[in-house]
Amino acid sequence: MPLYFDDVAPGMSFETGTYTMEESRMKAFAAEFDPQYFHLDDEAAKDSVFGGLAASGWHTAAATMRLLVESLDLAGGMVGSGCEIAWTKPVRAGDVLRVRSEVVEVVPSKSKPDRGAVVLRSETRNQDGDVVQVFTSRTVLRRRPA
């Protein structure tokens, strides 16, 4: 049963499954999209701002999306018009990520009565409970058909 705009309210929260940041996938992602030494080279990364090999923030963001899509069934799909991301701690090889999302705000559309916008704040944590990313998104959701 998909969630419609009418089903969500501020304060509601959702938990996802987990995503394991495999070292080989982490390096392959970085090689393709974010080829910087601290994402690719264990030794050289020790002298970087991360103090060791770290996942690309875009890999963490993409993994977060996967976890959200797997666990949240939104009517019409999860389509973001925009977002804010803060990367708060490095993600390391072997980290097991999970996401907790909370509805921050719901805004009915003034011009389109069949939909509304939902602001979700999604914290991605590692296996120690440390927040590695905070992702705030604005998603359009359909209203339940009359």
Added chain:
Amino acid sequence: MPLYFDDVAPGMSFETGTYTMEESRMKAFAAEFDPQYFHLDDEAAKDSVFGGLAASGWHTAAATMRLLVESLDLAGGMVGSGCEIAWTKPVRAGDVLRVRSEVVEVVPSKSKPDRGAVVLRSETRNQDGDVVQVFTSRTVLRRRPA
């Protein structure tokens, strides 16, 4: 020659090379990180909000990062503490993306005299010149060693 904090000023701009959104890569990325029908199924996508198959916004964001990393040599690397993204238009299979970045603001660090923050506004455009993504990032840059 890497760019140091001292080398950048508001109004400076940078152009990247291009990234072609290949259909097979687009679908494989979506299958891994954003498995929603409008990113995977040409026929079904016609009835979606995108009106046809569209790339995952995370693929566009990752491609944008690759273009920036390839063309901008920042001292210490391009490490974002946070960003805002707006996805303004769907990216289609075969689109050729390029990025133009402008320095919006430079903020010397008060507590750490060896660095400062640079706010970059990066517009990703397709081959028709349409803006498909606006990415505003806050990046820490080293000051030139004395």
